[in-house]
Amino acid sequence: MILIPKKIMTEHDPISMLPLYDRYARGFFREHESGDRSRTLPMDIIENDKDYLILANLPGFEKKDVTISTRKDHLIIEAKPDNQPVDDKTKVHYSERFNGSYARAVHLPETIDRENIKASMNDGVLMITIPKNVQPNKEIVVE
């Protein structure tokens, strides 16, 4: 499990390929990649008028196996499976499903309401709703 950023993606960054993202110039949701993509939980990040939505595939995980936390300007998703060990009588013919732990950190934008982040699990998909908190521009009067 790697939480400490090894490298910040500069090339092949899915975000930078999206023209819509250009205006944020690699601002929010910049992610610290662990470098091992096959073991990274696939994620979608969608923004609408009110919220940011993060969807992450966590097949086989229960609610209790997932921890979500915010640390400084990052949202950290950690998932530890509650696996039953395979007994001696069971033969394993194929084992493609990753049964280890996942961790992924997402850089959060500043304009969010940290107190009201909500999460739910449905059909092996984690959904995190982060409400926006847009502060109006403040004008400072010269005294």
Added chain:
Amino acid sequence: MRLLRRDSDWSLFDDFLNSFTNDRISRDSRLMAVDVLENDEGYQVMANLPGVKREDLKITVKANELLLETCPEKVDNEQKKIVHMKERYDGCYQRVIKLPENCDQDSIKANLKNGVLTISIPKADPKPDKTITIE
């Protein structure tokens, strides 16, 4: 992702690999990772299908092949949205699993829970050897 083969005697699953041929429907194992286990009673196939609903999943047994297909219905909400990241695959995909001969194909059971499909395939009693009399 690597496909681990732990049992070299298990030749019946060989076609499994060959089935990832060019096809419009994705058969990429990363999209539907599968485990196959065997014990004395039967076989257990487990497939990762996060976000797939029961009604979007089709399981067919035909000529010793187990076919798993899913084509999720696209939910098109008209809300204005910006996609910052899109890594989750939400298209159609399928996988074919060659079944061994000693399967009780009439008693296959499937269960979908937390985005994991579990298919239990009981073993059938081996057919007794048959002597053929010369007419």
